[in-house]
Amino acid sequence: MNTLAVKIDAAIRANRFSRGEILPAQEALLKEFGGTAEELKCATGDLVYEGVLERIPTDTEKVRVKVPYLWDIVTGNHSFTNEAKKRGQKPGNRILTFETRRAWPQVMKRLQLEAGEDVLVMERLLFAGERTVGLEFSYMPAKFFQGMTREMFEGGQSTFKVMAEKGLIPDKAVDEVSVATLEEREAALLGLDAGVPVLIRFRVTLSPEGIPIKGSRAIYLFKPGYELKI
Amino acid sequence: MKNDDLYSAYQLNKYTPLPLYYQIASIIREQILSGKFAPGDQILTEEKLQKMFGVSRATVRRAISDLVYDGLLERNHSRGTIVTQPKLEENLFTVGSFTSTMLQSGKNLSTRILEFNRIFGDASLNSKFALETGSSFYYFRRLRLIDGSPVCIEDCYAPVKYFENLSSGMFKDTGMEQSTYNLLQKQYGITIKSIRDIMGAVALNAEDARLLSSHNGAPVLLRQRMSYDQVNRPVLYTTGRYIIKLTMNLP
Structure with a gap:
């Protein structure tokens, strides 16, 4: 995971974003966490693959914090x-x-x-x-x-x-x-x-x-x- | 033969105990398995099927769902519901690498290295390998192709301390020498003796969809694998997105 992914992941663990919450748009995320648009794209991709985020089925450009299953x-x-x-x-x-x-x-x-x-x-x-x-x-x-x-x-x-x-x-x-x-x-x-x-x-x-x-x-x-x- | 004509010979039997959705699914299944539909063909829309069979939308949807879950149909955002392209199958009966499994089954496998870097591990990666903070890793991204068609993307991580001077030039793009396991064994004397896989399903992002010639948001198999050497050290971590099925024989 890149630095941006680590920061967003840490923010999620600290309840900055709650379970099921859609992450803010790119501009707001870059303002809060820094980095470039390219790094953010990689970061969200990594976090989807790590099971931290999931894509919205009706708009796959948006991601939300994944609600964990009862059993991981x-x-x-x-x-x-x-x-x-x-x-x-x-x-x-x-x-x-x-x-x-x-x-x-x-x-x-x-x-x-x-x-x-x-x-x-x-x-x-x-x-x-x-x-x-x-x-x-x-x-x-x-x-x-x-x-x-x-x-x-x-x-x-x-x-x-x-x-x-x-x-x-x-x-x-x-x-x-x-x-x-x-x-x-x-x-x-x-x-x-x-x-x-x-x-x-x-x-x-x-x-x-x-x-x-x-x-x-x-x-x-x-x-x-x-x-x-x- | 026109799509509509394919169903004109069929009538549902509303008096048997067999649910109507099951009867409709059986009809469509038979059409697919007998070759009347080819992979990639669109089937009739739900609305048309509903009118044709004189049933509710929910009944048609249930029939389609069964066939989606059985892997015969898939939902395509731009084209509607289509007959699935048959997926390649990797058998994990023995702990073979993806390379050896594909080559042994006669597939024409090739690999393209998309990226090769040295990175510092974050807490998550260090923890996976039980290594201390500040550890370095090789990161490489590979696209695997069968007969020139992309079938998976792998992101791989290997500790620098175990694999000094690993470079992208050591990987070949065809034959057994495209196998990471093969390379680790020949260059470093490390033999993979066990693996731990965690399976999941994810939606592809736009970039990975482009690489896999698929569509943004397409569901793919996610396999997170840690490979262990002969002294049970975790030595290679791979996150792969696969457009294949996996089979496993369990004891």
Whole structure:
């Protein structure tokens, strides 16, 4: 970060600008912190990439102080239930969708299903205490989950605990991460602005035999951390 | 075939348990996967889809959202909703460098060094490397290209005390010698043994958008990586903006 970025960052930490506040125009910022227009451009860019500021979706020349997520970085297997418990927060969820559907091509590929096979689809808003931490859309091969009901998953219940009761034990996972801008419906559910860039994590969970037992597409309000060794 | 004609054969079934938005998403998905839409093609506007299928705007939006999140469509400020260009994929199954991963998968990777300087670390950078105040770092910015098309911008920081006389001339623009990991190993005997990545999503600024041939505000993957050597020292910090997908096999 350049000197100007360090000064602006320090000002934010000292509450000179509050969370969610749009930063003043270039002229006002240069008057307060010094530097050149070029340095300010680099500074705001750096602070966006460091997660201190974010661009306004409807006017990307403007930036505002980013409202931090409840959880900043989560490492390990990113299990929302385990993470909430680890932090002494009560995991909760609100099930938005729970139904059986014919598997579509991407899901067939991820879960290694044949054409015509069904999946149990569940969309949940995830909470830790009262705060929203994510929106998860899961799909599970219906053939492994006969007799599953919505009630079994309600109330913050870990899906893996429910699966274990069916003899399905998660062993490994394959994650794919990409990005998108938040759509209106999801923005409203998550309490964010539409158009904000978000990380989408696709995960396929495998049994010890390497059989896919669950797939999910999730927007989590934290940054997933990965630690890998040779 | 005209865009409008593509949907004329389809009718929604309002009597099945399948939600209408799901049916619409399935129809558009099939059109994309069967090649009736090519990457970059515009699909019908929400208003037109709404009229065509006789559903509410919210239903159409939900269908589009599903396809956006599945990576089949993307919102483009100037062109509306378009079919996504397929993204390159980097597999982090082993701790390979981006260079070795791309070259091993047969990609024609090249690198352009945009900037190379020596800087003093601020508190944040010194802390990342567990170095004292006043430490110096090499800073270099690189543009990575596949078949001549830009795919990422990397800002890299390496402590001067570990890499004396590092210079931009040591980096080549093609082959394995464009790899920073390769350079550190050959020139300094430092082997990267582990990494810690933090993933996020950011909107590109105008300059980075220009370099990546994208648009101002486009969402990209942000990967902040600290690389550790054989004695577990943090030796290289990279902040990258990527127009690719990343996959990881987790134990």
